Amino acid sequence: MPKANKLIHESSPYLLQHANNPVDWQPWGEEALNQAKKEDKLILLSIGYAACHWCHVMEHESFEDEEVANVMNENYVCIKLDREERPDIDQIYMDAIQNMGLNGGWPLNIFLMPNQKPFYGGTYFPKNKWLEILDKVAMAFQSSRSQLEESADKFAQALNVTDGERLNLGALEAEKFEPRILSEAYQKLSSFFDWDNGGTLGAPKFPMPVIWQFLMKYAFHSQNPEAKKALEFTLTSMADGGIYDQVGGGFARYSVDAEWFAPHFEKMLYDNGQLISLYADAFRFTKNPYFKEIFEDSIRFSVREIMDSYCRFYSALDADSEGEEGKFYTWTYDQLIKILGDDATSVLKFYNVSETGNWENGRNILFRHSTIEDFCKAEKLDAEKFEEQLQSAKDEILNAREERIRPAMDDKILTGWNALQMHGICDAYKAHQDEKYKAIAQDNFVFLSDFVWDGNHLFRSFKNDQVKIKAYLEDYALTIQASLALFEITADSKALDFAETLANYTIQNFYDEKEKLFFYTDRLSEELIARKKEIFDNVIPSSNSVMIENLHWLGILKGNSSYTEISEQMLKQIQHLLPREPKFMANYSSAYALKAYRSYDIVIVGKKAKELQKELWSHYLPNTFVMAIPEESDKQLVWKGKEIINTKTTIYVCENNACQKPVYSVEDALDQIRK
Numbered sequence: 001m002p003k004a005n006k007l008i009h010e011s012s013p014y015l016l017q018h019a020n021n022p023v024d025w026q027p028w029g030e031e032a033l034n035q036a037k038k039e040d041k042l043i044l045l046s047i048g049y050a051a052c053h054w055c056h057v058m059e060h061e062s063f064e065d066e067e068v069a070n071v072m073n074e075n076y077v078c079i080k081l082d083r084e085e086r087p088d089i090d091q092i093y094m095d096a097i098q099n100m101g102l103n104g105g106w107p108l109n110i111f112l113m114p115n116q117k118p119f120y121g122g123t124y125f126p127k128n129k130w131l132e133i134l135d136k137v138a139m140a141f142q143s144s145r146s147q148l149e150e151s152a153d154k155f156a157q158a159l160n161v162t163d164g165e166r167l168n169l170g171a172l173e174a175e176k177f178e179p180r181i182l183s184e185a186y187q188k189l190s191s192f193f194d195w196d197n198g199g200t201l202g203a204p205k206f207p208m209p210v211i212w213q214f215l216m217k218y219a220f221h222s223q224n225p226e227a228k229k230a231l232e233f234t235l236t237s238m239a240d241g242g243i244y245d246q247v248g249g250g251f252a253r254y255s256v257d258a259e260w261f262a263p264h265f266e267k268m269l270y271d272n273g274q275l276i277s278l279y280a281d282a283f284r285f286t287k288n289p290y291f292k293e294i295f296e297d298s299i300r301f302s303v304r305e306i307m308d309s310y311c312r313f314y315s316a317l318d319a320d321s322e323g324e325e326g327k328f329y330t331w332t333y334d335q336l337i338k339i340l341g342d343d344a345t346s347v348l349k350f351y352n353v354s355e356t357g358n359w360e361n362g363r364n365i366l367f368r369h370s371t372i373e374d375f376c377k378a379e380k381l382d383a384e385k386f387e388e389q390l391q392s393a394k395d396e397i398l399n400a401r402e403e404r405i406r407p408a409m410d411d412k413i414l415t416g417w418n419a420l421q422m423h424g425i426c427d428a429y430k431a432h433q434d435e436k437y438k439a440i441a442q443d444n445f446v447f448l449s450d451f452v453w454d455g456n457h458l459f460r461s462f463k464n465d466q467v468k469i470k471a472y473l474e475d476y477a478l479t480i481q482a483s484l485a486l487f488e489i490t491a492d493s494k495a496l497d498f499a500e501t502l503a504n505y506t507i508q509n510f511y512d513e514k515e516k517l518f519f520y521t522d523r524l525s526e527e528l529i530a531r532k533k534e535i536f537d538n539v540i541p542s543s544n545s546v547m548i549e550n551l552h553w554l555g556i557l558k559g560n561s562s563y564t565e566i567s568e569q570m571l572k573q574i575q576h577l578l579p580r581e582p583k584f585m586a587n588y589s590s591a592y593a594l595k596a597y598r599s600y601d602i603v604i605v606g607k608k609a610k611e612l613q614k615e616l617w618s619h620y621l622p623n624t625f626v627m628a629i630p631e632e633s634d635k636q637l638v639w640k641g642k643e644i645i646n647t648k649t650t651i652y653v654c655e656n657n658a659c660q661k662p663v664y665s666v667e668d669a670l671d672q673i674r675k
Contacts, residue, residue: 006031011463012082013410014050018059022069025080028089036077036114042141043112044076047083047090050410051253051266051316053325054124055107061127068131075138076111083108084315084414085461085469088521092159092530097121099158111137116529117152159530164515167535170573177571177595179221184579185589186218186227192583193230194258198237200583203258207238207251209274210541214586216278216285217593217622228286235282239294242365245329246351247397248305249297251275252319261367262359265319265326265407269306269417270540272298273313276424280431285620290371295428299437302421306409311443312451312462313421315414318407328407330363331397339400340393346386347393350375413462415452415471418444419478420540426485430617438489445486448479449498457522458502473520473534476506477546484553484625491627493635496557503554503563506547516569517544535574536584544570545587552594553625556601559637559657571595598655599623600673603642605632606649615666621673 006026007019018025026032028045036043046063048055062068072078083090083106094104096118103123110121125133140148163169189211192200199205212231219227238244241260243252250272252263279295282288306314321328333355336348351366352358359365369375372390376383422444429437452459452467458475459467483499486492510518512533520534520543534542548567555564571592578585578592602624604612613628627638634640642652645662652659653672660672 007080011461011466011468012050012085012412013408014048014052014055014082014084015080017050017056018063018080021059021063022066022073023063023078024069024073025063025078028079028081028086032077032079033116036112039077040114041077042075042137043079043114043116044072045079045081045089045093045108045110045112047081047093047108047110048106049082049084049316050408051268051318052106053264053266053319054105056320058107058124058130062125062130065127068127068134071131071134071138075134075141084410085412087474088472088525088532089528091520091532091534092528093118093121095159095530095532096155099155113149113152115152117156119148119152119155156529159532162515163517163533163535167574167577169515169517177568177575177592179596181575181578182218182589182593182596183222185582185585186215186222186224188579189215189582189586190226190230195230195233197259198234199260201258204254204256204264205243205258205260206254206539207243207271207275208539208583208586209271209278210537210586210590211583212278213281214582214589214593216281216620217590220285220620220622221593221597231282232286232288235279235291235294236288239279239290240368242367244294245301246366246368247329247394247401248301249294249299250301250305251298262365263326265329267301267306267317269302269313269315269414270420272302273417273420273422273424274540276302276421277427280424280427281620281622283431284618292432295424295431299425299428303440307440308413310447311440312413312447313418313444315410315412315417317409321405321407326359326363326365328401328404330359330365332357332362333364335400336364336397339396344389344393346379346381347390349379350386350390411463413447414475415448415458415460415462416475416478416540419448419475419482422448422482423478423485426482426489429489433614441486442490442492445483445495448482449494453498453502458505470522470525472522473506473510473518473543473547474540476502476510477518477543477550480506480550480554481546484550484557487557488625488627491629496636499550500554500558503550507566511566516566516573518547536581537587538584541587545585545591548588548591549594552591552599556599556657557625557636557638567591568595594623597623600625601638601654602626602669603639603652603654604628604649605639605642605652606630606644606647608649612649612651612666616669619670624673 004019005024007015010016010027081089093110097104105123107124110118112118194201212234215227215231219231238260243255243260243263250267253266253268253271254264256262276295276298279291283291319325333353336353353364357363372387373383376386422441425437425441452462458471460469460471460475480499480502483495487495509522512519517533520532536542548570551563551567574588578589609628609630613626616626629639632643644650648664650662651669652662653669663669
């Protein structure tokens with residue numbers, strides 16, 4: 001085995017995967033960057049993440065190969081980066097690749113001048129092509145350096161064009177928030193719906209929870225039956241497909257086809273946290289029990305496979321095990337018969353298992369085509385008995401799977417992703433009051449407020465009992481959001497006060513007064529060749545859109561109009577993009593709904609407060625924040641003056657710092673909201 005390179009001292013599982021490559025990899029940092037300047041060498045920056053299938057392929061073909069390593073070591077300062085630890089750097093160089101007219105993705109391999117300015121790159125390259133590129137770029141640096149420098153300067157300039165200029169922000173600033181903007185966004189969005197398979201048209205297919213969360217809110221406010229139908233169809237199709245782990249719960253990162261059938265098998269925490277929220281909210285909206293089953297099983301998966309004993313969640317599970325993609329999750333017909341016995345043919349038929357295999361190498365991906373009821377009708381089976389048989393079969397397959405060699409785990413604990421998971425579990429608690437959910441969320445909050453917050457800064461990553469890397473706007477925004485969610489379900493003042501502390505920090509250190517949006521990096525962070533803002537939603541909602549919603553609710557709950565002003569200013573200047581780019585602005589559209597329609601803070605005070613809160617939560621009311629306090633309290637401004645009247649549990653429905661007449665029943669409170 002070659003001697004370890006400088007990645008051996010890192011904590012990131014992705015970097016450690018490359019620590020014994022013959023390539024002289026270094027982590028991003030002053031040592032490597034100064035070496036490039038001192039030796040006047042090109043930088044080869046290679047970016048990926050631990051659960052990335054094609055990153056493993058390129059490592060095996062090229063970075064473990066002595067011939068390739070020699071060429072890389074001779075001509076380049078080679079830097080490996082975990083994009084999940086350093087999304088700020090990843091974002092800059094991903095933008096650069098796209099400015100070059102190339103497709104982005106991971107692994108991302110990009111060539112930089114010694115001053116970090118990019119001039120060429122790409123994603124996965126097979127070994128022969130990679131060797132050819134390494135040689136050509138090294139030769140160009142020797143023979144045509146001035147042209148490379150000119151090109152790099154141009155790309156660096158393009159990276160520093162402000163978002164305001166690029167997107168024409170503020171030019172069409174609106175005076176008020178109008179529901180028609182959301183109707184226009186929906187009309188454009190609906191042209192992308194895939195009515196055959198669910199989701200949006202094309203392949204590969206990503207779950208994109210932010211799109212379906214907006215659709216749900218729009219369907220509720222507009223009472224549009226088509227929007228509701230598209231939502232239910234998509235959520236059912238995803239849950240029926242191979243992208244969902246039919247045996248163990250939880251979703252894979254994406255489906256390679258348009259039918260949600262064959263997943264890229266890695267499971268990411270950020271997807272599953274958001275999808276728990278989505279299915280929990282959809283259960284409240286549609287009352288479809290299938291959606292409840294999905295969010296409950298997804299929480300069970302998270303707790304069983306990616307949670308530690310302190311209720312902190314690891315980042316991801318790999319797609320591969322034993323060097324083969326999906327081996328852990330797929331089955332031959334004979335393997336399943338051996339586990340379940342010969343009387344399991346109806347279960348195998350339900351999951352579309354074939355004797356020759358429905359996927360690669362004679363293996364089967366389990367997926368569903370129909371509801372249990374429809375299947376039993378067609379097969380003339382007793383539905384109750386079959387459901388029991390199905391549950392028993394799932395348990396047996398899961399037990400058998402536990403004996404297999406597991407996919408590798410990316411065991412770094414990321415702040416923002418834990419916040420997404422905590423938020424999901426709070427939403428699940430609103431949909432189904434399992435006290436275990438609340439306990440997990442409370443323990444996870446201890447991690448966010450005591451372990452990765454040092455009283456001055458939030459940190460991005462936690463591993464081996466150590467924090468690493470100052471947090472990004474994503475981490476702050478998602479932690480504020482999760483803290484607000486916890487405050488709603490627990491009435492714990494610490495959660496609301498923590499959200500306020502973090503919001504004040506972001507305004508002080510991330511907010512751009514000029515463009516009225518937040519930078520992605522702290523003003524105290526390492527200086528890179530560009531300081532970017534995260535505008536568009538991706539698989540994770542954009543941090544600016546999350547801040548709009550956070551500041552909306554903090555403005556109400558803390559009675560602080562400066563939060564409300566920032567929130568409104570951000571939305572006004574960006575609203576012209578909502579109908580133009582609805583797929584990438586869906587979370588802004590959700591935030592816009594808070595302003596275009598009314599939003600309510602509801603305080604329930606008295607002995608039956610928790611009971612009435614649960615009753616209110618059984619109704620899907622997206623623009624409400626429902627607090628329950630068993631006795632009168634003025635610990636938070638939002639509770640002040642909310643008295644128990646005539647010894648009855650009393651409900652206050654408030655809007656814009658004004659409350660309606662106190663009422664005593666959920667039905668009367670709903671009437672006030674409906675009117």
